[in-house]
Amino acid sequence: MAHHARTPIRLARLVLLALTLVLAPATLTAPTPAAAQAAQEEVATILAGFTRGQFPATLAAIDALAASGHPHAAEILTALSDRRLVVEAAGRRVLWKDAGGAYYDALTGAPVAAPGATTDVRVSNAVRRAVQTAMASLTLRAPSPATRIEAAAAILRARDLSQRDALAAARAEETDPNVQRAFDDTLAGLAIADTGAAEADRLAAIARLAERGDASARALLLGLPADAPEALREAASAAIAAIDRRLAMQAHVQNIFFGLSLGSVLLLAAIGLAITFGVMGVINMAHGEMVMIGAYATFVVQELMRTFAPGLLDLSLLVALPLAFLSAGLVGVALERLVIRHLYGRPLETLLATWGVSLILQQAVRSLFGPTNREVMNPSFMSGSLELFGIALTWSRVWIIVFALAVFLALLVAMKATSFGLRMRAVVQNRRMAASMGIRTPWIDALTFGLGSGIAGVAGVALSQIDNVSPNLGQSYIIDSFLVVVFGGVGSLWGAFVAALSLGVANKLVEPLAGAVLAKIVILVAVILFIQKRPRGLFALEGRAVES
């Protein structure tokens, strides 16, 4: 580029830039008449460059205009390269024409109704190139941070060294930290690519990128020209290796996090089953439908609040929690009283009957709410993500983990520290003895089943945030839930906890190697084989009670 040939113009630009620096905040907030006047005059001087009909003058005007901060600079420059910039013969006013043919004053941006005779500002390839470059540096000062970041990225992609000064200048003014980082990246990338720069500068740029240590830094380092000096190349490859190690580590941590969040989902889905199946020994194939009922309760609560209390919509999940617990719990108690009670001691029959109940519940929901997915929105505190050491953790996943742990702890407390929990354990351990101590065992059975189902309903609230709320919601969790309980050891809450988290993590660790579906198959087969080895699961109960 003919950049260096025009040093005086660069100087002029710098002066103008300094002017803009001083003026920009003022013009942005509340331009004083005097300042506005000065800016107008300055732009008028620049625009005059277009009226001369000489390429050097036009080129100088382009650069000056880009640096001027004139609000219509972008429109004028685009018009220029599209041959829509004209000069009024009388009065030498510079006008631009929009696509529809209407004219605007380049100085004020005001529409011009009927201009006199005009001549086009002449355009050459050099002019077009200059416009292109100028536009890039213009966007470096665009009002939107995203546009500025994109502009920097574009410069980097093109390895456009001519933009370096403009970028450095823009960097000096920049206040947004994200944009600052993007500008620094681009500057470093340019420094690395600049064969003309001093080796020390380039080494420093490499060191800077190595410190950044993320994927885009790695890409920048890869951009080092192959003919770079030995020392540079060594430094770059060492930095890349370090970044690779770090990225691999991050990917690992991220996978484990995903695994924990999947495990939490499994835990939520299975924890109710750990009570009904694990503690009571009831094979409840309708367990998944309890989860579904909870999810639909969330949906209903959300719709009601949307109608009656739109301001509190963000709290609808909190309102839904107890209601989901109650609705699923009540269905559970009804199921226990009407069906399961008659089938105690016949697990295979229970399995069939509850499967039937699950079909009825599914079809009932399908008839009531329709077969399609219902949308449950994420409250504001669950959208977005949390940045930790360069790893993006989505808030919804973080909350699911927290929520699963909370539910698990609450359940542990209910089992170990309440009188209901005590009675429940007494009935499980020795039904007849418990009965003779005055515990109403049928009552406890119903309540226990209600508790397990209610917790499934609560799980439904959480799952409504990450899964489709449809009549088939429960179906997709039932097999996984049973596997978790069986894998963990029937009757052991901690077993379910460990099983759910380890299955989740294992799944996510296998996934990058084998793909999602294959990972699931591998885990299923692994659990099936594990059960052959330890038919009673990880945390097996010992003793005679197990065999019966």
Added chain:
Amino acid sequence: MTRKPILFRLMAPHIAPAVLALVAAAALVPIANLVFPADHPLHVPTGTVVLLGKWLTYALLAVALDLVWGYCGILSLGHGAFFALGGYAMGMHLMREIGPRGVYGHPVLPDFMVFLSFEELPIAWWGFDVFAWAAFMALFVPGLLAFVFGWLAFRSRVTGVYLSIITQAGTYALMLAFFRNELGFGGNNGLTDFKDVLGFSLQADGTRAALFALSALALAGGLLLAQAIVTSKLGLVLVAIRDAEARTRFLGYRVERFKLFVFTLSAMMAGLAGALYVPQVGIINPSEFSPANSIEAVVWVAVGGRGTLSGAALGAVLVNWAKSFLTGAYPEAWLFVLGFLFVAVTLFLPKGILGALRSVRLGRRARAAQATSAQPAEVRG
């Protein structure tokens, strides 16, 4: 107790009529379909023949399931997988028989493989151009899977609901696997667009009638085989395992071997049923592996009567008749009815239709005897 001769045992009151009826149907239905003209009152339309043939293969699956569940207490929630594997074996042969007549006209590769840009036939497809190999594999693959699975599970004494759950997980895993295109079995779409079998067009009335007759005879054969087993000494051991597994083991029987035998045999019967099913319905896809299908098969057995063999077959036909009637007339109602069937049968008809009828016929004494022996297998403390 002296044991009766085998022929006598096979002529039990609930087996003999069923077998005779099936043999008669195998002869008469094709005649009614092919010989009588369409407007004759005795004419059976081809659509009905195909539907009945399909139900008969379901009935064979139900008999296979009843053999393990009704007589040995193994509630398999994955029998649909054996059925589907048998079906896939037959489907693969039918795919090969299309030959160069596919849409892409490739001389060897089926259409979906051309579409997925396979270079050559996967190794698993070797030999499937020969009908005998496909027929053998339709029995062998389900049998092998059942053998390996059973060998692992029974040896480590995985019983009851644990076994049910891992069989269900197993068929679920197979379903996921067969959904993958990379496996080379047609992925999502499965195998379809069959043209003919052994040179006979699958669209021809004669072929369809013949397939119906084959299904009826296969079911009759399955009933006889199952009856022969359950009335043999081996069958008595099976029932003993069902009712008191630990006690049978303490008496010196190698429980896992008996279970393994009957489980493998049952899987092969299910595979045969699947192999007969596929040419009649013209498609096999991974949804046949879905756990819901296997559970539905359990319901057929429960409705008809667990541990009655012919009752299982009857249940399969009745439930499927109700299904095809209801899904046509009241599509919303079908799942309600099916769900209600599950609940009602387990609560009010624990021995199924045939079991209930038999109880009525056998009178008070038998019922009293039953009350003491009913469901002793899983008594909970």
